[in-house]
Amino acid sequence: MSSTPYPFDTVPLSSNLATEIVGLDLAHPLTSDTISALREIWVKRGVLVFRDNDLSDEDHIRFANYFGTPSETNTQSDLDRDPRILLISNIREDGKPIGALPDGELQFHSDSAFHEKPLMATSLYGVEVPQQGGDTLFSNTQEAYAHLPADIKERLASLNAVNAYDFKTQVKQGSYDRETGPYAIHPVVRTHPETGEKSIYVNRLMTEEVEGLSKPESDALLEELFEQIEDIEFRYAHAWKPGDLLLWDNRFVQHARTDFPATERRLLRRVGLIGDKPF
Ligand SMILES: [Fe+2]
Numbered sequence: 665m666s667s668t669p670y671p672f673d674t675v676p677l678s679s680n681l682a683t684e685i686v687g688l689d690l691a692h693p694l695t696s697d698t699i700s701a702l703r704e705i706w707v708k709r710g711v712l713v714f715r716d717n718d719l720s721d722e723d724h725i726r727f728a729n730y731f732g733t734p735s736e737t738n739t740q741s742d743l744d745r746d747p748r749i750l751l752i753s754n755i756r757e758d759g760k761p762i763g764a765l766p767d768g769e770l771q772f773h774s775d776s777a778f779h780e781k782p783l784m785a786t787s788l789y790g791v792e793v794p795q796q797g798g799d800t801l802f803s804n805t806q807e808a809y810a811h812l813p814a815d816i817k818e819r820l821a822s823l824n825a826v827n828a829y830d831f832k833t834q835v836k837q838g839s840y841d842r843e844t845g846p847y848a849i850h851p852v853v854r855t856h857p858e859t860g861e862k863s864i865y866v867n868r869l870m871t872e873e874v875e876g877l878s879k880p881e882s883d884a885l886l887e888e889l890f891e892q893i894e895d896i897e898f899r900y901a902h903a904w905k906p907g908d909l910l911l912w913d914n915r916f917v918q919h920a921r922t923d924f925p926a927t928e929r930r931l932l933r934r935v936g937l938i939g940d941k942p943f
Contacts, residue, residue, distance in 0.1 A: 665686065668701065670697065670698055670701045671687060671688065671698060672685050672686060672687040672688045672698070672701075673685075673686040673687055674686070674705065676709070677711075677713060677900050677902075678899065678900040680804045680807045680897070680898050680899075680900070681709055681710040681711055681802060681803075681804040681807075681898075681899075681900050681917065682709060682710065682711040682712075682713060682802060682900040682902070683705055683709040683711070683712060683713070684712075684713040684714075684715065685702065685705075685712055685713065685714050686715075688714065689717070690714055690717050690719055690723060690727050690909060691717065691718060691719055691720075691723050693726065694727075694730060699730045702730070703730075703731065706731070706911065706913060707856070707858050707859055707913065708859075710802070710804055710806075710912060710913050710916055710917040711802050711900065711902075711910060711911070711912040711913075711917060712910065712911045712912075713902065713908065713909075713910055714908070714909040714910075715905065715907060715908055716907045717789070717907050717908070717909050718907060719789055719909060721745070721746050721749050721933070724749070724787065724789055724909070724933060724935055725746065725748055725749070725935060727787065727909070727911075728748075728787050728911075728935040728937060731785055731787075731911065731937055732784055732785060732937035732938060732939075733937060733938045734748040734935050734936065734937060734938070735748065735783060735936045735937065735938045736748055737750045737934075737936050748935055749933055749934070749935060750763070750764055750933075750934040750935075750936070751763030751764065751931065751932070751933060751934070752764055752765050752788070752930075752931070752932040752933075752934050753766060753929075753930060753931040753932070754766040754767050754926070754928075754929065754930050755792075755929050755930075755931055762931075763931065767926060768921075768923050768924065768926075769920075769921060769922060769923040770869065770920055770921035771867075771868040771869040771920055772801070772803060772867050772868045772869060772890070772893055772894060772918045772919065772920040773867040773868070773869035773870050773918060773919065773920070774805075774865065774867055774870075774914045774915075774917075774918050774919075775914050775919075775936060776914075776936070777827040777829075777848065777850065777865070777867060777870045777871070777914075778827045778828050778829045778845075778846045778847050778848050778870055779846060779848055780848050780941055781938070781939050781940055781941050782848070782850075782914060782939050782942065783914050783936040783937060783938070783939050784913070784914060784915060784937045784938060784939030784940070785911060785912060785913050785914055785915075785936070785937040785939075786911070786912055786914060786919075786934060786935075786936050786937070787909060787910065787911040787912075787934070787935045787936075787937075788800070788909070788910050788932050788933070788934050789908070789909045789910075789932060789933045789934075790904045790905060790906050790907060790908040790909075790932055791906060791931040791932060791933060792906065792929045792930060792931040793904035793905065793906060793930055793931075793932075794904075794924040794925065794928035794929070794930050795928060796924065796925070796928075797922050797923055797924030797925060797928070798904065798921060798922060798923075798924035798928070798930050799901050799902060799903050799904065799921070799922045800901075800902045800904070800910070800919050800920070800921055801899055801900070801901050801902075801919060801920045801921070801922065802899060802900045802901075802902065802912060802917055802918070802919050803893045803894065803895075803898045803899050803917065803918045803919075803920075804863075804898045804899075804916065804917060805863040805864045805865070805893055805898075805916050805917065805918055806856070806861045806862065806863040806916045807897075807898045808863070808864050808889075808892045808893045808895065808898045809853060809862050809863050809864045811892070811895075811897075811898075812864075812892060816888075817853075819885075820852045820853045820864075821853065823851070823852040823853075823874050823875070823876070823877075824849050824850065824851055824852065824874070824875045824876075825849070825850060825851075825852050825865075825866050825871050825872075825873065825874045825875065825886075826840070826847055826848075826849055826871070826872045826873050826875065827847060827848050827849070827850060827866075827867075827870045827871050827872070828840035828845050828846065828847035828848075828870060828872050829845070829846065829869065829870045830845065840872050847872075849875065850865055850941075850942045851865060851942060851943065852864070852865060852866050852874060852889070853865060854915065854942040854943065855943060856915050856916055857915070857940065857943075861916065863915070863916040864889050864892065864893055865942055866886055866889050866890070867890070867893070867918055868890040868893075868894075869920075871886060873886075874886060893918055901922075904932075914939065915939070915942070
């Protein structure tokens with residue numbers, strides 16, 4: 665653990681990303697100095713992890729507001745809840761899931777990459793978590809990019825890709841519908857607006873094709889990039905406990921979910937932060 669001049673200590677959770685912040689109670693407001701210090705760590709390490717919190721919806725939204733503007737993503741039937749809170753859950757009441765993205769494994773992705781302006785960041789709070797499985801895997805896509813061979817970096821510089829998503833199946837269909845489904849075209853390599861660092865911005869769950877390449881060329885290039893992102897060297901795996909709050913930067917971090925037993929309850933609360941168009 666490293667001590668800091670701020671009212672918290674830091675613990676790096678892997679060599680390439682994710683830092684645990686120890687000693688802050690997020691149920692109370694933070695000072696502007698503390699928030700600046702957290703932001704500085706966050707844009708370098710991509711994921712902040714806080715443990716043992718007991719947070720209401722309001723506490724969670726107050727924390728998210730320190731980093732940006734919460735998006736109103738709750739389109740679920742639970743309209744009594746603040747529209748800035750989205751439940752991620754496999755729990756069913758009267759046969760209907762109470763939350764979004766309910767079951768099992770979810771491949772690596774960057775949240776809402778199929779939108780013109782994807783979420784800048786996501787914060788997730790653990791309410792009920794499985795005894796085993798349902799971990800969140802993270803990858804630092806700046807590091808993944810930095811370790812690509814120079815000729816591939818050069819090839820990627822001018823490429824754009826189509827990102828789409830089917831919420832019903834939660835997997836890529838190999839085809840997408842420009843008429844009905846949301847999709848967005850983004851650069852294959854994006855630049856972080858705050859640090860200027862480049863990162864890979866295609867993902868296995870949502871990226872359908874690289875524009876201007878034949879299908880076999882596009883598939884081969886994407887597979888190479890997905891494997892690079894999924895390389896264990898660039899990853900951190902988070903095993904959830906109730907009371908964990910995580911905040912990650914979707915501009916250079918991708919995440920995935922490991923499978924978990926359908927018999928186990930999983931309930932997390934999400935607040936996403938509005939982002940800009942990737943460039
Ligand atoms: Fe996600």
